[in-house]
Amino acid sequence: MGAQLSSQADTKAPRETLRFHPEAKGAQVRLDAQRCTARRNATFHDGIVFSQRPVLPGERVAVRVVWHEGGWCGGLRVGFTRLDPARVSAPSLPPFVCPDLELQSPTWAAMLPEGCALAGDVVCFWVNRRGRLFVRVNSGPRLLLRKGVLMGAPLWAVMDVYGTTKAIKLLGETIREDPGTAPRVARVVLRPHPEPWGEPFIFSYTVSFTSLETPDGQDPSQREGSLVPREC
Numbered sequence: 001m002g003a004q005l006s007s008q009a010d011t012k013a014p015r016e017t018l019r020f021h022p023e024a025k026g027a028q029v030r031l032d033a034q035r036c037t038a039r040r041n042a043t044f045h046d047g048i049v050f051s052q053r054p055v056l057p058g059e060r061v062a063v064r065v066v067w068h069e070g071g072w073c074g075g076l077r078v079g080f081t082r083l084d085p086a087r088v089s090a091p092s093l094p095p096f097v098c099p100d101l102e103l104q105s106p107t108w109a110a111m112l113p114e115g116c117a118l119a120g121d122v123v124c125f126w127v128n129r130r131g132r133l134f135v136r137v138n139s140g141p142r143l144l145l146r147k148g149v150l151m152g153a154p155l156w157a158v159m160d161v162y163g164t165t166k167a168i169k170l171l172g173e174t175i176r177e178d179p180g181t182a183p184r185v186a187r188v189v190l191r192p193h194p195e196p197w198g199e200p201f202i203f204s205y206t207v208s209f210t211s212l213e214t215p216d217g218q219d220p221s222q223r224e225g226s227l228v229p230r231e232c
Helices: 098-102
Strands: 020-025 030-033 036-040 048-054 061-068 078-083 109-111 122-127 133-137 145-146 157-158 165-170 185-188 203-207
Touching: 020 030, 020 122, 030 048, 078 098, 078 122, 078 133, 098 157, 109 145, 109 157
Parallel strands: none
Antiparallel strands: 020 048, 030 036, 036 165, 048 157, 061 122, 061 165, 078 109, 078 157, 122 133, 133 145, 185 203
C-alpha cells in the first residue's frame, strides 16, 4: 500500500505536543493550520489520520469531538499502528481503518460504543505495556476496547473520522480528563473480523455509564467498563 514499517532506530522521538501528521491522511480530511483539528469534508469515509510522532505506552491521546453529523451509522474509531506516517503514501490509504487498514498492516483499532462520540465529548485513549487498548469518554469509566496490540516497536496513534463524527480536535498530552456531559447509557455490538497481526478480542458487549460513584468508594476512573460476552 505504499507504506513502510518503522525501524527500531526511530524509537527515540521527542515528546513534542501531539499533532496530526500533515500529509498522511484520508482523501476527505482537511486539517487546520495548527494541525490540531481534522475535519472530514464529505461522505462518511476516507477520514484516516495519524499522530505526527510515536506515542509511548500509557501516554494518553485526547481528542474532542467538535462536530457530530447525523444520518450515518457508526462514528469515531481509535487505535494504534506500526506504520510510520512519514513513509505512508496518502493516496494508498484505504477508506476505513477497520477493517481495511488492519488487514493491510500491523494496525489495531476499534470503534467507540454508540453514543460515546457526540459533539463536545472528550475521548481519551491509550495502550498499556501489555498491549491492551483502553478508552475513557469524559469522566466515565475506563473501557477495555481490545487486546493483542503488539508492543516492542514504535506505535503511532491512528484515528478514523468516520460516519457521525465529522471533526475532531487533538487536545494534547496535558489534557488528561474532562468533566464533559452527564453520563449516558450506550449499547453496541462488535463482531470479530480476520486479524492477522494479533489476537481478536471483543465479540459483543454492553457499556453502561449509569454512575460515576461506586458502592465501595473506589475511584470509578480505575474501573473497567462492563464487558458482557454474547453470541454474534
